[in-house]
Amino acid sequence: MAEQSNWSRVGEQPRDAVDREWEVFIRNESRDPLQHVGSVSAPTIETARTQATTLFGRYATDLWLCPATDVRRYSRTTIDERAVSVDSEGERDERGHSA
Amino acid sequence: MISISKLLCGLDAEGDGLRYDAAGESAKPQITDHKQRRPVVVWNLTKQCNLSCSHCYAAADTETADGELTTEEGKRVLDDLADYGVPVVLFSGGEPLVRDDLPELIEYADASGIRPVLSTNGTLITTEIARELREAGLKYAGISVDGLPERNDAFRGQDGAFDAAVRGIRACLDAGLKTGLRYTITERNAADLPAVVDLLHDEGVDRFCFYHLDYGGRGAGIVDADLSPEEKRAAVKQLCDLTRRYHDHGDEIETLLVGNYTDAAYLVEYARQHLSEANAERIDDYLRRNGGDPTGERVADIDYQGNVHLTQFWQNYSLGNVRDRPFSAIWDDDSNPLLEALRNREQRLSGRCADCQYQDICRGASRLRALSVHDDPFAPDPQCYLKEDEIVPTV
Numbered sequence: 205m206a207e208q209s210n211w212s213r214v215g216e217q218p219r220d221a222v223d224r225e226w227e228v229f230i231r232n233e234s235r236d237p238l239q240h241v242g243s244v245s246a247p248t249i250e251t252a253r254t255q256a257t258t259l260f261g262r263y264a265t266d267l268w269l270c271p272a273t274d275v276r277r278y279s280r281t282t283i284d285e286r287a288v289s290v291d292s293e294g295e296r297d298e299r300g301h302s303a
Numbered sequence: 304m305i306s307i308s309k310l311l312c313g314l315d316a317e318g319d320g321l322r323y324d325a326a327g328e329s330a331k332p333q334i335t336d337h338k339q340r341r342p343v344v345v346w347n348l349t350k351q352c353n354l355s356c357s358h359c360y361a362a363a364d365t366e367t368a369d370g371e372l373t374t375e376e377g378k379r380v381l382d383d384l385a386d387y388g389v390p391v392v393l394f395s396g397g398e399p400l401v402r403d404d405l406p407e408l409i410e411y412a413d414a415s416g417i418r419p420v421l422s423t424n425g426t427l428i429t430t431e432i433a434r435e436l437r438e439a440g441l442k443y444a445g446i447s448v449d450g451l452p453e454r455n456d457a458f459r460g461q462d463g464a465f466d467a468a469v470r471g472i473r474a475c476l477d478a479g480l481k482t483g484l485r486y487t488i489t490e491r492n493a494a495d496l497p498a499v500v501d502l503l504h505d506e507g508v509d510r511f512c513f514y515h516l517d518y519g520g521r522g523a524g525i526v527d528a529d530l531s532p533e534e535k536r537a538a539v540k541q542l543c544d545l546t547r548r549y550h551d552h553g554d555e556i557e558t559l560l561v562g563n564y565t566d567a568a569y570l571v572e573y574a575r576q577h578l579s580e581a582n583a584e585r586i587d588d589y590l591r592r593n594g595g596d597p598t599g600e601r602v603a604d605i606d607y608q609g610n611v612h613l614t615q616f617w618q619n620y621s622l623g624n625v626r627d628r629p630f631s632a633i634w635d636d637d638s639n640p641l642l643e644a645l646r647n648r649e650q651r652l653s654g655r656c657a658d659c660q661y662q663d664i665c666r667g668a669s670r671l672r673a674l675s676v677h678d679d680p681f682a683p684d685p686q687c688y689l690k691e692d693e694i695v696p697t698v
């Protein structure tokens with residue numbers, strides 16, 4: 205199945221350049237899809253929420269935050285050299301072990 | 304970036320094509336014709352640094368951090384930047400020279416048609432390294448010095464840092480590398496400014512770049528160390544006077560201001576007061592083509608982990624990561640409402656900026672300082688030093 209091939213898991217690399225990284229998603233109209241608008245760096249969820257609402261509150265009725273480390277990102281085009289290839293049997297590291 | 308020497312003294316320097324739509328008027332080769340369309344990209348190659356400066360926006364560390372883009376990943380990023388038409392990549396850090404692959408990345412950028420330039424503390428540059436960087440294709444090295452020796456060393460957290468930076472400057476000049484000063488103006492070092500220019504001019508430096516303090520990284524903790532708006536105005540006036548004095552004596556130094564587009568408005572006022580109305584109009588015209596504060600448009604930042612930021616100082620918000628999506632796609636994504644609002648900020652600027660006659664050449668100056676102090680990216684910049692009657696002239 206073509207849709208099952210050539211996927212890699214991205215982002216096992218840390219993203220926390222300043223503090224913990226939190227992915228930000230917003231929606232302005234209830235019929236809109238949730239939109240990823242980047243990430244904020246903050247030590248706690250409270251600070252992350254304050255930062256995200258300061259930047260995006262005026263464009264959103266819904267705002268979701270998710271720790272970047274809890275997001276599994278799969279791509280067919282990543283430049284990530286340490287991306288883990290995914291096949292029909294699951295995710296494998298460089299040595300071929302199941303991840 | 305605003306060139307005092309260009310605007311007040313007419314110095315025709317390489318690089319003006321990026322700042323002003325004046326390529327046709329310049330006798331020197333211009334960098335690119337993509338000047339307003341694509342951003343200059345600052346790439347913080349590493350978080351690691353051999354110094355520990357109190358104003359460091361990258362909050363650099365003495366240890367290597369995890370997740371640095373590898374050499375190969377870096378080349379893929381440069382491929383994308385080249386295809387996108389990015390004119391200049393500024394290799395920065397941390398201290399970029401702690402990465403062994405710096406010459407390789409410089410060479411790759413140069414071969415891809417991107418102009419590679421470097422921001423460094425200069426303390427690791429030997430004659431051999433300077434020669435290697437020049438041969439790799441480096442076009443310019445900006446070396447940071449932040450005061451006379453004692454003050455600089457205290458600021459940079461290391462005794463002997465000033466002398467080491469001057470040795471680095473000499474090595475670059477000896478290798479035939481265009482080299483300039485980077486100086487972040489704060490309350491602690493503003494008084495040293497003319498003496499540092501004199502001292503480095505004696506060493507052969509002819510390009511001096513002055514940064515206003517922005518409120519990101521460790522800089523956020525030293526907001527109190529910033530000059531008051533009145534002191535800032537006095538410091539900029541001092542730089543204008545100093546530049547004109549040098550030029551009057553036949554020394555054509557290049558002086559530039561970065562990080563506070565209130566300077567654009569002030570230069571017009573300065574010209575009106577000290578030169579002539581015609582000069583003020585000419586300068587205003589140039590600055591109009593320059594387009595004001597570049598955040599979200601003509602400058603961008605990629606950190607060592609691949610996170611894309613609005614500017615090199617605005618590190619705690621990332622638009623996306625180049626391991627997920629190419630820089631060009633992230634930067635072109637106008638569906639991000641903050642990016643869109645910054646690019647069309649005229650209707651959103653509030654307070655004194657809303658009615659300011661200089662809004663089109665300043666665009667509200669630093670949105671990061673506004674955010675840091677007022678919790679609102681469209682509030683006035685707390686470091687606007689223009690007087691009320693200059694903002695809205697009395698009729």
Ligand code: SF4
Pocket residue numbers: 564565568655656657659660661662665666667668683684687688689694
């Ligand atoms: S009032 Fe705003 S737009 Fe006018 S010079 Fe000051 S910062 Fe710039």
